Amino acid sequence: MDATTGVSLELDDIQAGALYERPSPYVGTYLLLCIRDRRDGRELVRRLRRLVEPATAVGPVGETSVTVAFTYRGLEALGVPQASLDSFSPEFRQGMAARAAVLGDTGESGPERWEEPLGSPDVHVAIAVLSPDETQLEQVAVRAREAHAELPGIELIWRQDCHQLATGRTSFGFKDGIGQPAVEGSGRPPTDPRERPLKAGEVVLGYPDETGDLPPMPVPDVLGRNGTYVVFRKLHTKVAAYRSYLRARSATRAEEDLLGAKMVGRWQSGAPLALTPDEDDGELGGDPRRNNDFGFGDDPRGFKCPVGAHARRANPRDALDHEGSVDVRLHRMIRRGTSYGPPLPEGVTDDDGIDRGIIFVFAGAHLKRQFEFVKTQWLNDGIFIGAPLESDPLVGPRDGVGSFTVPQRPIRRRLQDLPPFVVTRGGEYCFAPSLSALAWLADLDT
Numbered sequence: 001m002d003a004t005t006g007v008s009l010e011l012d013d014i015q016a017g018a019l020y021e022r023p024s025p026y027v028g029t030y031l032l033l034c035i036r037d038r039r040d041g042r043e044l045v046r047r048l049r050r051l052v053e054p055a056t057a058v059g060p061v062g063e064t065s066v067t068v069a070f071t072y073r074g075l076e077a078l079g080v081p082q083a084s085l086d087s088f089s090p091e092f093r094q095g096m097a098a099r100a101a102v103l104g105d106t107g108e109s110g111p112e113r114w115e116e117p118l119g120s121p122d123v124h125v126a127i128a129v130l131s132p133d134e135t136q137l138e139q140v141a142v143r144a145r146e147a148h149a150e151l152p153g154i155e156l157i158w159r160q161d162c163h164q165l166a167t168g169r170t171s172f173g174f175k176d177g178i179g180q181p182a183v184e185g186s187g188r189p190p191t192d193p194r195e196r197p198l199k200a201g202e203v204v205l206g207y208p209d210e211t212g213d214l215p216p217m218p219v220p221d222v223l224g225r226n227g228t229y230v231v232f233r234k235l236h237t238k239v240a241a242y243r244s245y246l247r248a249r250s251a252t253r254a255e256e257d258l259l260g261a262k263m264v265g266r267w268q269s270g271a272p273l274a275l276t277p278d279e280d281d282g283e284l285g286g287d288p289r290r291n292n293d294f295g296f297g298d299d300p301r302g303f304k305c306p307v308g309a310h311a312r313r314a315n316p317r318d319a320l321d322h323e324g325s326v327d328v329r330l331h332r333m334i335r336r337g338t339s340y341g342p343p344l345p346e347g348v349t350d351d352d353g354i355d356r357g358i359i360f361v362f363a364g365a366h367l368k369r370q371f372e373f374v375k376t377q378w379l380n381d382g383i384f385i386g387a388p389l390e391s392d393p394l395v396g397p398r399d400g401v402g403s404f405t406v407p408q409r410p411i412r413r414r415l416q417d418l419p420p421f422v423v424t425r426g427g428e429y430c431f432a433p434s435l436s437a438l439a440w441l442a443d444l445d446t
């Protein structure tokens with residue numbers, strides 16, 4: 001029971017990695033497996049079950065975790081009864097590739113150009129192993145590999161390693177993972193003191209959500225309860241193009257940093273523009289007690305932080321309170337992203353052809369009104385910010401080129417010819433079941 005909220009989350013049944021932050025620094029690996037034989041699939045789940053820690057077993061941030069999730073096809077391959085399969089959310093049943101046009105994954109980001117086997121029907125099981133160091137990672141990764149060794153009906157079809165860059169930042173140079181909502185009953189306090197923790201049912205199935213209702217939950221109860229939907233996306237970042245774009249439009253290095261910060265809504269250190277609009281403040285950026293303690297209510301026109309900046313679009317905070325039509329709390333996102341690939345060396349503006357970017361991970365009870373809503377309505381579309389033709393300057397999809405408005409006095413600055421800086425390499429909608437559901441899946445006898 002959470003002493004502050006009175007909510008009792010069954011932490012001993014929830015996968016730790018689905019509920020809690022990854023360590024920092026971290027190293028990790030993502031594995032995708034295909035189940036070619038049902039019996040081997042169930043044996044795999046039985047073995048994986050022993051590797052997954054419940055949320056009660058981990059202390060504050062910093063420990064190794066193994067998270068196991070399944071695609072719709074994966075549950076099908078395990079022999080989950082049809083009535084049960086039909087009870088999952090429609091988006092999950094369709095899978096991410098089928099939702100590509102809705103999500104803006106077209107052209108260079110289209111599923112026909114995704115990295116194999118991402119988006120294919122062969123993706124059944126997704127495993128994420130995240131650890132504070134290589135030694136612990138290797139110990140657990142060996143056990144994860146053993147879980148599918150000697151099971152001829154299981155094939156490892158994809159592996160992606162990730163690691164925190166030495167700078168502690170992501171490939172574009174920004175600190176990430178700061179803006180996160182707290183969850184009632186999780187035992188972790190909010191980092192934004194103005195935001196009440198979200199009702200548990202926004203993240204974990206089987207509990208009331210912000211609407212006061214229980215979110216639709218897959219049946220039977222043992223399969224759905226204490227589970228959560230997980231989105232993963234491999235997002236390639238065009239760092240050289242991003243740097244060149246800013247350089248060509250800036251007279252000085254300071255102006256370049258400012259334009260970059262205007263696009264993100266935070267400075268590279270993580271310091272929010274809302275608190276320090278004119279210059280970076282490294283101490284503020286690195287201070288978890290202060291770097292998420294802000295709103296946009298006093299800056300409706302975006303002179304400090306543009307209304308079109310990435311982090312403001314993704315979480316408009318109190319800026320939408322006056323509108324009355326949209327409740328921001330229904331569209332909050334738990335992010336568990338990591339970085340992959342080496343950094344592009346400081347100052348380089350030529351593309352070296354190396355793949356680098358982010359493994360974007362979302363966890364939540366509502367694929368459609370959380371992940372898909374934020375991605376389509378707030379990041380891809382400009383209507384809600386009053387600029388119908390503008391998509392998110394950093395991660396928005398663009399057919400050709402776009403623009404980005406920086407409100408300033410006496411006249412706003414409009415950046416033109418904005419190319420896409422992020423390309424989707426693939427991804428999938430998954431379901432991370434509870435520990436008891438993993439046991440149930442392993443014991444299926446259909």
Ligand code: HEM
Nearest residue numbers: 174175176177178179180235311314315333358375395422
């Ligand atoms: C390569 C792609 C992406 C990059 C480089 C990126 C980068 C960032 C950065 C630097 C921040 C500010 C730091 C922070 O508040 O944690 C941020 C915040 C955020 N991003 Fe992204 N992001 C990417 C994709 C996405 C996508 C696809 C979504 C949603 C569908 C998203 C949702 C968010 C949210 C919800 C926040 C927190 C806003 C807040 O609470 O203030 N991001 N991102």
